[in-house]
Structures are given as C-alpha cells and as structure tokens.
Amino acid sequence: MATLHSPAVRGGRLRALLYVLPALIVVVGIVYLGIGYNAYVSTLEWSGIGDDRRPVGIDNYIGVFTDPVFWTSLSHVAIFAVVTIAAQMAIGLTMAILLSGRIFLGGVYKVVMFLPVVLSPAAIAVAFRDILSPGGGLNEALRAIGLDGLTRAWIAEPETALMAIAVINIWAWTGFSFILYQAALAQVDTDLIEAAQLDGAGKLRTLWSVVVPQLSGTHATLVLIGVIGALKTFDIVYLTTGGGPGRSTEFLTTYIYKTAIDGFQAGYAAALSMVLLLLSLLLTLIQMRANRFGRS
Amino acid sequence: MFGRLRTRDRVVLQVLATLIAIPFAYPIIVIVATSFEGQGAIENYTAVLTRTPFLRFLANSAIIAGGTIVITFVCTMLAAYAFSKLRFPGRQMLFVVVLGGLVLPAIALIVPIFTIMLGLGLMNTHIAVILPLAAITIPFTVLLAKNFLDGVPDEILEAAKIDGANTLGTLFWIVLPLARPIIAVVLVWTFLQSWNEFFLPLLLLQSSDMQAVTQVPLYFTSEYGSDTPKIFASLVLISLPVTIAYLSLQKLFERGLTAGAVK
Amino acid sequence: MKFDRKRRRLAISIGALAITGLMLSACSAPAEDDGGPVTLDVWGWNPDEKSAPSYFDAFEAENPDITINYRFIQASDFVNTVRLAATTKDGPDVFGLQVGVFPEQFAPLTVDVAPYLEDALGAEWNEQLTGADQYDVDGKQVAAPWYTSAAGFMWVNQGVADELGLAVPTTLDELIAFNAAANAAGKQGLVQGAKDGFANLDLFQIVANQVEPGVFYDALDGDEPFDGDAMTASLEIWQQLFTDGAVQEGALGFTAYPDANDARITGEAAMIPFGSWQFRDATNTRTAEYAETYGDPAIADTVFMPVDFPAVTEDATVGSLFGGPDVGWSVSAQSDAKDAAGRLVAWLTTSDTAVELLGEALRPPALKGSTIDLSDVKTPEQAAAIESLVERSEDLVGPREVADPDVKSTLIEVLSSVAAGSTTPADGAAQVQAAIDAAS
Numbered sequence: 001m002a003t004l005h006s007p008a009v010r011g012g013r014l015r016a017l018l019y020v021l022p023a024l025i026v027v028v029g030i031v032y033l034g035i036g037y038n039a040y041v042s043t044l045e046w047s048g049i050g051d052d053r054r055p056v057g058i059d060n061y062i063g064v065f066t067d068p069v070f071w072t073s074l075s076h077v078a079i080f081a082v083v084t085i086a087a088q089m090a091i092g093l094t095m096a097i098l099l100s101g102r103i104f105l106g107g108v109y110k111v112v113m114f115l116p117v118v119l120s121p122a123a124i125a126v127a128f129r130d131i132l133s134p135g136g137g138l139n140e141a142l143r144a145i146g147l148d149g150l151t152r153a154w155i156a157e158p159e160t161a162l163m164a165i166a167v168i169n170i171w172a173w174t175g176f177s178f179i180l181y182q183a184a185l186a187q188v189d190t191d192l193i194e195a196a197q198l199d200g201a202g203k204l205r206t207l208w209s210v211v212v213p214q215l216s217g218t219h220a221t222l223v224l225i226g227v228i229g230a231l232k233t234f235d236i237v238y239l240t241t242g243g244g245p246g247r248s249t250e251f252l253t254t255y256i257y258k259t260a261i262d263g264f265q266a267g268y269a270a271a272l273s274m275v276l277l278l279l280s281l282l283l284t285l286i287q288m289r290a291n292r293f294g295r296s
Numbered sequence: 297m298f299g300r301l302r303t304r305d306r307v308v309l310q311v312l313a314t315l316i317a318i319p320f321a322y323p324i325i326v327i328v329a330t331s332f333e334g335q336g337a338i339e340n341y342t343a344v345l346t347r348t349p350f351l352r353f354l355a356n357s358a359i360i361a362g363g364t365i366v367i368t369f370v371c372t373m374l375a376a377y378a379f380s381k382l383r384f385p386g387r388q389m390l391f392v393v394v395l396g397g398l399v400l401p402a403i404a405l406i407v408p409i410f411t412i413m414l415g416l417g418l419m420n421t422h423i424a425v426i427l428p429l430a431a432i433t434i435p436f437t438v439l440l441a442k443n444f445l446d447g448v449p450d451e452i453l454e455a456a457k458i459d460g461a462n463t464l465g466t467l468f469w470i471v472l473p474l475a476r477p478i479i480a481v482v483l484v485w486t487f488l489q490s491w492n493e494f495f496l497p498l499l500l501l502q503s504s505d506m507q508a509v510t511q512v513p514l515y516f517t518s519e520y521g522s523d524t525p526k527i528f529a530s531l532v533l534i535s536l537p538v539t540i541a542y543l544s545l546q547k548l549f550e551r552g553l554t555a556g557a558v559k
Numbered sequence: 560m561k562f563d564r565k566r567r568r569l570a571i572s573i574g575a576l577a578i579t580g581l582m583l584s585a586c587s588a589p590a591e592d593d594g595g596p597v598t599l600d601v602w603g604w605n606p607d608e609k610s611a612p613s614y615f616d617a618f619e620a621e622n623p624d625i626t627i628n629y630r631f632i633q634a635s636d637f638v639n640t641v642r643l644a645a646t647t648k649d650g651p652d653v654f655g656l657q658v659g660v661f662p663e664q665f666a667p668l669t670v671d672v673a674p675y676l677e678d679a680l681g682a683e684w685n686e687q688l689t690g691a692d693q694y695d696v697d698g699k700q701v702a703a704p705w706y707t708s709a710a711g712f713m714w715v716n717q718g719v720a721d722e723l724g725l726a727v728p729t730t731l732d733e734l735i736a737f738n739a740a741a742n743a744a745g746k747q748g749l750v751q752g753a754k755d756g757f758a759n760l761d762l763f764q765i766v767a768n769q770v771e772p773g774v775f776y777d778a779l780d781g782d783e784p785f786d787g788d789a790m791t792a793s794l795e796i797w798q799q800l801f802t803d804g805a806v807q808e809g810a811l812g813f814t815a816y817p818d819a820n821d822a823r824i825t826g827e828a829a830m831i832p833f834g835s836w837q838f839r840d841a842t843n844t845r846t847a848e849y850a851e852t853y854g855d856p857a858i859a860d861t862v863f864m865p866v867d868f869p870a871v872t873e874d875a876t877v878g879s880l881f882g883g884p885d886v887g888w889s890v891s892a893q894s895d896a897k898d899a900a901g902r903l904v905a906w907l908t909t910s911d912t913a914v915e916l917l918g919e920a921l922r923p924p925a926l927k928g929s930t931i932d933l934s935d936v937k938t939p940e941q942a943a944a945i946e947s948l949v950e951r952s953e954d955l956v957g958p959r960e961v962a963d964p965d966v967k968s969t970l971i972e973v974l975s976s977v978a979a980g981s982t983t984p985a986d987g988a989a990q991v992q993a994a995i996d997a998a999s
Contacts, residue, residue, distance in 0.1 A: 013383060013384045013385060014384065014385075015463070016378050016383070016384035016387075016463070017378075017384055017385075017390075019374040019375060019377060019378035019463075019467075020374070020378050020379065020384075020390055020394075022370060022371040022374060022375070023371035023374065023375035023434050023438060024375075024390065026367065026427065026430050026431045027393070027396075027397040027431050027434055028393070028397075029412075029427075029431070030405075030409060030412060030427060030428050030432075031396075031397040031400060031405065031431050031435075032393075032397070033412055034400070034405040034408035034409060034412070035400065035405075035408075036408075037407070037408035038405075038408060041407075048407070048642065049646075049664055049665065049667055050668070052667070091316060094312075094316065095313065095316050095317075098312055098313040098316070099313060101301055101305075101306065102301075103306065103309050103310045106313075109313055109314075109317045110546075111543065111546075112324070113317065113320055114542065114546075115324060115539060115542075116324070118488045118535070118538040118539055118542050119324075119492075119535050119538075120491075120492035120494075120531070120534065120535065121492065123327060123531040123532075123534075123535055126327075126513075126527065126531060127323045127326050127327045127330075127528075128323060129812070130326065131323060131326060132812075133809060133812060134807075134808045134809040137322065137326060153808055153812055154812075155812040156753075156754075156809040156811035157809075157811070157979070158976075158979045158981045171319070171320065171323065174320070175320075183477055187447065203305075217443065217447075221440070221443055224439075225436070225439075228399055232399070232400075232401040234401050234403050235494070241754070244811060245753075245811040245812075245976065245978065245979035245981070246972060246977075246978075246979050246981045246982060247972060248976075248979065248981060253401050253403060253404070256404055257403055258968065261638060261639050261642075262964065262967075262968050263964050263968050264660065264664050265965075266407070269404075273400065273404035276399075276400070276401075276404065280398075280400070281396060284392075284395060284396075284398070284399065285392070288392075334853070334854040335854040406643070407643065410643045414647055419647060419649045420649050495639075498632075498640060499639065499640055499643055499644075502600075502630075502644055502650060504630040504631075515608070517633065517816070517817055518607040518608070518609060521817070521820065521821060521824050521849050522816070522820070522821055522852075523852050523853070523854075524817070524821065525854075
C-alpha cells in the first residue's frame, strides 16, 4: 500500500536489499544464530556445563507439553497479556485524549506518564516491592480511605501476586501507549472531526466513532508489541516475586531461567525457549495477517 | 481536537488527568524521597559518587549506549525505509525475518551470545555487549519506524524522484527530516534499552573495570547489611541520563509533530 | 587472471590473519612456571569487596610473585556469571564454589586441587579439612573448603525483645504470642525471607530436624520415604508457621537479604532464623559497621544473640545443627597459571595467616584444630553461646545443602506453595518424593 509502485527507485531492485542488509546481518548473526544454537541444544540432555551431552531427539519437547508448570506459566502469560495490554491501551489513549484538551500543566503530566518507561526494571522493582509490601504505600492509602479490609501482602499472596506484577507492568509501560497515541492523535484528520461535530455528534461519540477508528494502526502495533512484550517479560517478575509464591507468578521466561541456571537442564530450557519462540512467531503472524485484513 | 472547550469541560478533563497521573507519579516520588532518607541526601549521593566506581561505570555505559545507538539507528532507518518505500524480492519475508528477532528475550539467548562473542574474539570488549543489544533492539525499532514511514505519503517521495534525487538521497533529504519524531523515539528507546541492561554487561564483560552503571546499586548491598537510601540514590542517579535524554528529545519530538510536515 | 590475483590476495590476507592470530595467542598465554610474576583473576561472592583485601593483601605480601585481581559478584548472579566465564581463558583462575548441587555440575570446569592440598597438609590432607568430602566428585577434589557454617538456630535482637518486655520464645505458641505482641507495638517478631529458596530450606530443616532429627537427609538419599509421616508432618507444621503467624505477614514477599536482614538489624524485627555465618554480629566491630551503614548509632550497642529455635511440637528435639563448608575455592581448568592458582587455594584454606584472618572474622575455618577469635564479642553470654554452637557443630545432623538440582528446585517450589496454601502438605511431600525417585 505504501510502496512506490513504479519500478522502485533508481539503482534497481536488488540494490534495495542493501538497505536491509545491515539490520539483517546484526539480527540474523546474533538472534538467529542464537536460535539455531538453542534448537541444537534443545535436542540434548545436557547440564549446560562440560562435554556430557546426550542426544535425546524430541524428548525435551514432549516433556514441555506434558509439563504442568509449562501450562501454568503459559496461562499466567496469557492473563498478564490481556490485562496489561487492555489497561495500558485504555489508560494511554484516555490520557492522550485528555491532554489533547490543552489542560493546565499538560507538559508535566506528559513527563509523569512517560518517565516510568525510561526507568530501569531494577529501580521499578525496588520501588514497587516497597509500595506493595504489607506496610507499604498501597496499604497505607487503603487504610487512609477506610478500606482496611482490602489491605494485604500483595506480592506475597498467590491470589494477588500475578495482578500485582500486572499493575507494575501497567505502571511501567502505559507511558509507551500514551506517547504512541499522542503522536497518532496529532495526525488524526481534523476535517472528519469537524464534520462529525457539524453533524451534531457529541464529543464522546466523535471520539469513539471518528477518532478511535483512525488510530487502528496504533492499536494494532500496541497489541502486537504488548503480546510479544508479555511473552518476553522477565526482569520485573524475576526481581519482584521470582515466580512465586509457589508457581503463582511463574512466566515462561522465569521458568526457562530457573531450569537453565538453578536446575542445570540446559537442554530442557532450550526446548522451552524454542516453544516460546514459536509461540511468539505464530501470534505475530496471526496479528499481521489480521491487520492486513482490517486495512483492505 | 475538541475544538473550543467550555470551562466546565476543561475542569473535568483536568480532574480526570490528575486522577490518572497521581498513581503514576507516586512511585517516582517514593524513589526520590527514599534516596533522601538515612544519612541524608547529600551524604547518600556523595556516597554513590565516591564509594562506588560510579564515574567509570558511567563512562562504560556511555560507550555501550553510544555504540548501540549508532548501530541501531543506521540499521533501523535504512531497513525501515526499504521495507516501507522500496520494492524488492522477498520484502515481506525479510521483514518477517527481522521482526522474528523481536520475539526471544535476551535471557534465553545469553549462552549462544556468549559463545558467538567468544568465537569472534570480542570477549571482554564493549562490542560484545553492543552487538547483542543492537540485535535485540533493531527488530522493534524497525517495526516502529516502518509503521511510521508507512504514514508518509508516497507523493512526497515521488516528487523527490522527479526532482532527480536517488534512493539514498531521498532517504537522507526527504524521509529523515520528516521522520524526526520517530528518530527521537528510536534514539530514546535504544538509549534506555542499552543503558538499563543488567545481564549482558555482567556476563559478557569479565573485568570488573568494564562493568555498566546498572551494577552500582549492588555496591550498597553486602554482608555488612544493605543501605536502602543509598541504593535508591544510585537508582536515581543512573536514571538521570535516560530521563534527561527523553526530556530533551521530547521537545524535538513535539516540534517535529507540530511542524506539520507529516499531516 | 584477474580472479587469480584476487584469490592470491585472499590467501595472503588469510595467512596474515592466521599469523596475527597465532602471535596474539602466543602473547596472551603467559609463560607458566618460570617463576615470573603472575596475575590471578579471582571471582567470588564471598568475601565481599570490603573484606576481600585483608585476605588477598596478606597473600600478596607472602607471595610477591603473584598479584590478585579480585572480582566480587553478588551471590544471586554468581553461578550464572561463573558458569559461562569459567569455560574461557578470559574468565577467573580461581573461583568460589558452594557445596550442594554445584561441585558435581562445575566439576568439568575445574582441576583437581588435591595435589595442592597434599603439598600443604601432607597425604592425610582430607582428614584435616572439614567437609572436604562434600567437594569430592568421583575422586576429583573440585574445591578446597575455606570455612564452614552451621544453621539450625535463630538470632535475637536483644534490644527489641527487651523493649517489648518479652522473653525469647521457646515454643511455637510463645513464638506466635511474641509476634502478636510485637505487631501490636508496631514491630515484627520472627522474620523469614521466604521469597528466597535457601532461607526456606534452612527453616524447613529446622522444623524437620525437630520432628525427627536426620530423617530429612535420609529421605533425600532415598533411605526413608519423603512422603512418609515425618516429612508430611513437618510440611504441615511448615504451613502452620505461615498461616498461624509464626512468621511475619507477607513473608513470601520478603527476601532474606536484604529485607529480613535489614529488619532485624535495624530493630524493626526481633528474630531471624540465620546461622553461624552471622557470628560476627556479636562483635563490637560489626555492630559499629551496621550503625554506620544504617545511619543509626543505637545499633552499635545492640546485642545480637544466637538462640535455639523454639520447639514446634510438644515432643520436639530442639537444637540439631546442620551445615558444612560455606565457601570453597576452585581452580579453573582454563587457567593459564594453575600452579599459582593452586598455591592461592592452598594458602586460603590451610595457611596460618588465612586461618587466623578467618578466625578474626568469626568464620570457623574448615581446617581442623583452628579456632575463632571471640575477643571482640560484646558480652560473655554471646561468647558462651557461640562457643557452645561451635562445639555442637562438630556433630552435625546433615549437610544443609541439597545435592540434586532437580530435587532442590522441587523442594524449594513445594515449600513456597505449601507456605502460600496453594499446595497441601501431603501433595507437596508426594512431589518431592517423585523428584527423589526420578533423580535416583
């Protein structure tokens, strides 16, 4: 759609490949070589140290699909993805729209929303472990407004730990949705808005029926990034709950890490990461396909 | 976009925005406030600067981030331009190949990365960290930049072609100036990814002199107990460069948008 | 013609590259055993940056031909960092190694240190080093034990107990009552860093050894059922610790270090189930350091007292200790200076100087017959308690560390889920049993 249809640009088609080459070399040379290595290791029974490697074919993969921890982790990732993507998009879009109303101190609000994105996971984890602790800020706030009954050890209880991590992630990443929406809103066709308002549509309806659909490209990008981001989430989980209590916040990534590092099962961990990879690829392709349908 | 707002509407917007912003501001306030506790702000921040190799690690991180930004920026703009505006065989497939790099977390790649860098003889050089960081950042920045360039009307490029610009010239003189907002995003993004990275420098740089700034907070956790206010002070200090980078590029970002070239 | 020239140029370049490579590798391989100066890269999680120089400066003074370059790595990142680096020449020459799962896993990365120990101590060297066998992998001495530690008791912040006007609890009921009273006064009683697997393994071993001393270790060896009465009962009590308030609220979100440790040092909490690696807390030096670190001069006067863990059942056997070597030193198989590295390892573990330095740090050296220096201990009561614990450590009920990685991670997950109430004690016991069966 956005392509130049005339026989591309001077220099011929193959020269265009040169533009892609640097990125390809770096990505293929590291990520794909890494994936290839993982694919090989995933067929071994190997501690990850020394020469005692035993080829086991697809046994590790069979192990993955019959491993209850794998399925538990996957369900956590799914819940986490849905909750965080929905919340980040909703809050990010809302805030972008609110701030487009040129409110007082809008610049400060903008910075506040985006600052979490630039903070290191280490800083975020340390702060939230404090805020979500039994005597931390969240419980204090609840007590202050009389909701003593709701206070709890948010990251220490299996019932709330996953949601607590989702909240941390929403805090950390909403600024990203916000900033993309803000950029996109600036490109929204104002004629359509004016036309809708001339038709007598209310502001909220204009928003919903005229503005939001125009942002479909941004929605799609955020969902795509959100899904992949959820599958890749590691630092925040590792640094706050470490996957616990029990397995209640185990993610595929933390499980891979534990299996490889604490469990000395490099082969099995590699098989888990190959499954994670295939899963992400599958979801990415589905979304790209769906996206194209949506556009045409 | 709302046209002219009545005062009442503006108050509603203001209140709503404030309600959303407070929970986002609070943790930042906690981090900064905690860094002032204990022996006090001056003592805490001085300790970070004097009792850790802060400046050396800062320089190391600057090298790592600088290298990653250069590689990522060049690769990203070239590739995104080609994927968005040029036609060539296998375009769609190669785009998927690059995007495929998006999906694996670095933590699953640590061992192969280690082996590759060892094989290239780059062990214990900052390049050993820069290359993998670029590799895991590029897929994402290419996606963003391509998405953005898709929104740049082809007509502008056609016009450039008629004026006799070649492909590279079009990228340089037409596309890049239009793409300033996304360039800002690419720069900030790559900077924060490389600046905040914890595991890669730790595992790939063997010498303690070469470590990155993310190691600084650990200096305040030891068998002598941990000094929470100083840990927070180091977290504030190491977050400053990225924050400043974001704040200063934010203006460019805004200017680029409001300049209206893209609309 | 043209191609030929290209090819020749290519051949020359490759040749040049190869020669450069050879020269480089020749340069980077330091000549060994010619008596010239050697620099050793030493990596450890213990000692930390502050205390490391005392050992390595002393070594350098006695061995002027060897320079030590020590890299401290946090315990949480240590295994990850070393397992990669020790496969290369760029990595450490000497590295620290814990007992438990690590000797067997790291064995391929190390050289046998027995010859160096034999040089230092004679043929009977392994009888003179406590727990040397825990580093013996199929006849290869993977590391030399440096100092030992024992767990099975708890530390009381006497200041907090006195302030609350409460006696140190000796039974589970008293412990729960103590915690409730502490909470009412805005403090914590017993704090457990239950986010950390190792802390849970320690506390669970205290419980299991009270229920029936030693059965835990027999069960891990497959000689007793883990899903039998003793371990199931232990897991039930384990769960009660968390549900009945024997540990603090939200314990599963606390790390042992720094969360729980900070709390009991600063006086926010009264008790913590740590072991002999904290002996130094009883000294004036350490409490003064704490006072500085935490910015509270009052900590300098705090008495940290090691006390037996309260009896968790009516007929509990209180006071069994478990443990072994805490840190051992390995020589990397990739080292270019193995002999110098071996000398360092032997020096750290057997020399009078090193043993004396360990004694001053109140770390019981693995070398038998050595003592720890109690002259800086604050009170005679603390000194007596430590002396008695050292004596009791000569008869340990088990090794503290679990040897099989799979069993260990299963056990850690089970302890956490049972504590959280998401797994029943019986199911948990069955899971551990399954892991033990799979491992054997």
